[in-house]
Amino acid sequence: MSDSAAVYHATATAPVNIAVIKYWGKTSTKLNTPTNSSLSVTLSQDDLRTLTTASCSAQFQADALWLNGAPHDVSNVRSQACFAELRALRKAKEDRDPSLPPLSSYKLHLVSENNFPTAAGLASSAAGFAAFVRAIADLYDLEETPTELSRIARQGSGSACRSLFGGYVAWEKGSRDDGKDSIAVQVAPESHWPTMRAAILVISDAKKGVSSTAGMQSTVATSTLFPNRANVVVPARMEAMKKAIAEKDFETFADLTMADSNSFHAVCLDTVPPIFYMNDTSRSAVRIVEEMNRCAGENIAAYTFDAGPNAVIYYEEPAQDIVLGVLKKAMPAAIGWSDKYSKIEAKLPDGFNGTLLGPLEFGVSRIILTSVGSGPLKVSKVHALIDQEGNPKSTTK
């Protein structure tokens, strides 16, 4: 039973995820299927999340998206693929139950907001497409599991499939030509390893790096070292990483995380022309983590870098005073040492080589201190980002 004036809507959040075994390279740019499996940690939505309201109405004239207050194009193949897949699932549901309103035939209005500064240079497309898919799935009242929805989100942005779960998430590359088995699965929930923490060092870079979409296909086409990474190195690391997570073995988790980040940036450098994402400040962060681990006599922290200069440092809560003490000593003026972290004492462990700290002070503008969190959440309609007529609420800029 349909109401032609009604505006239907649903609101959901989705988290950011940071891979510890990296996705880099597609076997199909059309299907967004990867050359290798990957594995990520979902970060807490308290600190980093996208909030999206999906709405539809017989009165809407066209599909539309507003992102952080500004209209965004949805005619791209990525968005269109997600719309089409979700509408097809809704249509099947309507065909099974003709009493349902025909939402699959209505245009969609989406309004999306991040709770973190865009200027931070954090890859937001994963959270963005995960929230996009989750909100529409909720709007359509779909019963598909997160893994089934991950196949759709993957077509929007590869790593978005991993943001449909909390905790520790594998994106299995799959082997089918149609990509239907290229999906995300939860390796462990966030509750499994509750001491895991993450510090994100937001590092500014004068030069804008090449986009990951363009960069990864350039690597696939030109790097002579890449096939070995995708076909041999990563499959072994995926198994080792799942075991390390199952056993909460931080020593191995850290070794694998650092090695895989470096392997990813190595194949970027081996690309023609070479792709550089890490800069001198990024390298200082590497050296500082190495020095923390050297002083501790074991791995207490692990760095990883995505397609940009920002460092993400994983550590466990018992090492928090040491790890954050060093980071605060290195960058006391960075934005982010507020609230519960204001009590962290800036200090270096005995024997720490303080000359390593220099480059971080001016290269890092902000630190984001967070932990591991849940997958997408439904949000009450009172927090919807859309008004009665289906337009973005005026709270958005």
Added chain:
Amino acid sequence: MSDSAAVYHATATAPVNIAVIKYWGKTSTKLNTPTNSSLSVTLSQDDLRTLTTASCSAQFQADALWLNGAPHDVSNVRSQACFAELRALRKAKEDRDPSLPPLSSYKLHLVSENNFPTAAGLASSAAGFAAFVRAIADLYDLEETPTELSRIARQGSGSACRSLFGGYVAWEKGSRDDGKDSIAVQVAPESHWPTMRAAILVISDAKKGVSSTAGMQSTVATSTLFPNRANVVVPARMEAMKKAIAEKDFETFADLTMADSNSFHAVCLDTVPPIFYMNDTSRSAVRIVEEMNRCAGENIAAYTFDAGPNAVIYYEEPAQDIVLGVLKKAMPAAIGWSDKYSKIEAKLPDGFNGTLLGPLEFGVSRIILTSVGSGPLKVSKVHALIDQEGNPKSTTK
């Protein structure tokens, strides 16, 4: 016929070489045999050379070496291996002709000077050991060919074997367990491709990188991408590079040179812990060379980086005004724009993205403009660095 008071001496120079297919990794640290073959260009000794006088006398009490005026230890296995091999060849010669003075039984004094600043951070061990071996071979009047001597110089410093020739030189890794076929051969003399030029950008680095000796064995032990580079990628590139040199095909020479430099730095980055030699200034040099080539619509320049941040840029003489015009525009205040290069006009080609230049101005302290040159040269005794008693001349500090 021996004169117990006599001081015998010979003086030779040897050049610097810069690899275009890189040596990185040893199969035997004792024999200094490499995991892959490599290929280098010998630079002109007008600009970069080591001058070494080798002397011996029945009166000398111990083997000794003075390097740029300072005494240097020769008890290390590298120097000892070279001494032993050269003395054995001399001894065989003396056994064949007992009338020869028994120089093989005398202690050696070596005095060595570079004509370039040590602070430039140019790898001087190659020129140093090549001059060391060449000067002693001359002192001993050995008839061995440069390739035969290269086997000895290799044991002093791997890449020194390539500095026994001018022009374009391959170090063939060999397959024997005793390393006897791990030798250098000339691929083409300097006269073969007379238009080849090189510009060295001396880039300062706050952090001292890991030594190449330690670094390369760390890569062999830990990089998962390295075996493919050594066993598959480099052998193919060696053949392609020899062909490019034979055909004076700069387009291909440049593609291979840049790709192999990046591949080498990629396996450094893939090492545990990662090794970084290039810094943000190095990366700016990469971008500027790419931009020169983009504007020209073909490769007119090729960058390569050794185990440090310095850029070496190869180009051909007809492109000199363009290549050096850009470099002078980027770093007009660098030391090195004197003499015949003072007339180079600092300017950018049409369409060149001038925003790329910024980082080079303050990151590059010196430019060394040179060309391809000859192998070691004998030097008249009047230029010997040693006095009548076998001590360093007072001209050395």
